[in-house]
Amino acid sequence: MSLEELFLEADRIGNKYLTPEEIQDFNQQLAQEVSEISELIDQQFPDTEIEVIDFSKGRLQRFQRKAHKR
Template sequence: MTKIRFQGMNYRQIQHSNSENKSKLDQENQIWLKVNKYKNVGWTKVIELFRKLEELQDREKIKDWSLEELFLESDRVGNKYLTNQEINDFNYRLAREVNQISEIIDLQFPDSTIEIINYNK
């Protein structure tokens, strides 16, 4: 008989991990899990709870992120659903657009003089 494993853990290990991770959540999220019937019994329920706990922990981390970090994370998540060709096409179009904008800015605001700032008194 082969033992069923999920991410290298057996049933009891996942249950233990779920219990520990659930206790680390704030009270609001713990109540939300209970209301939405996430249980730590039965293979499918244990795995669902495991995945939901990972998601909730990621959300907790995100609360402290800067705007730049949030944009980078959203880009990473969005890229999971794109093929390499779609990502490359988007990056190519974006680079082309940025270059066009840069050229327009250079035309409208030519900076032909060199500015020297002397900080000595």
């Protein structure tokens, strides 16, 4: 059994002892924390360019960088 499978099995077993409200609260809190971490990463590592790959064009013309304003 892989490590990922062990974590999923432990999560499944743990969820058997939680109410649906507790599971929903946990998932909501986790989503909020992930969002806050994402915002911090965006502040510390601003990405001002978006890379666009157009597969309909020739090989040398595919990659194009565009400035992205936040």
